[in-house]
Amino acid sequence: MIALVTAAMAFGAEPEKPGRTISVTAQRYHFHPAEIRVKKGELVELVFTSLDTDHGLLIPHLKLRGLIPPKGRGALRVRFRGSEVGRCWFESSHPSGAGYTLMRGVIEVE
Numbered sequence: 001m002i003a004l005v006t007a008a009m010a011f012g013a014e015p016e017k018p019g020r021t022i023s024v025t026a027q028r029y030h031f032h033p034a035e036i037r038v039k040k041g042e043l044v045e046l047v048f049t050s051l052d053t054d055h056g057l058l059i060p061h062l063k064l065r066g067l068i069p070p071k072g073r074g075a076l077r078v079r080f081r082g083s084e085v086g087r088c089w090f091e092s093s094h095p096s097g098a099g100y101t102l103m104r105g106v107i108e109v110e
Contacts, residue, residue: 018045018079026068027051029099031090036107038082048076055103056094065093082109 019042025032026048038044048057048068055068057076068076092103 016043018043021045021047024048024105025051026055026057026092026103028053029103031103031105034105036105038107038109040082040085040109043079043081046078046080048078054094055092057090058093059088059090059107061088067094085109
């Protein structure tokens with residue numbers, strides 16, 4: 001459904017720039033926006049930042065597990081291309097309190 005894009009610098013070639021960059025904030029028990037729509041074939045970069053503590057991020061379809069740093073300490077960037085129409089979910093993978101299992105979102109490729 002979606003394919004992770006890893007940029008490799010070879011012989012001075014520059015990696016392809018994303019067609020769109022989407023900022024996603026993580027805060028106690030929710031992501032905003034929690035629903036992300038992209039077009040099939042579009043190269044997108046998601047930039048995850050936290051408004052509070054660190055948050056784990058799991059995107060199973062991309063086989064990606066990462067850490068969103070605490071507020072003011074940077075961002076987690078994920079670049080991918082929607083390869084086919086469909087939906088995949090992302091969620092918190094890091095226990096941060098009783099409601100962390102509710103911290104989910106969806107990426108829809110149209």
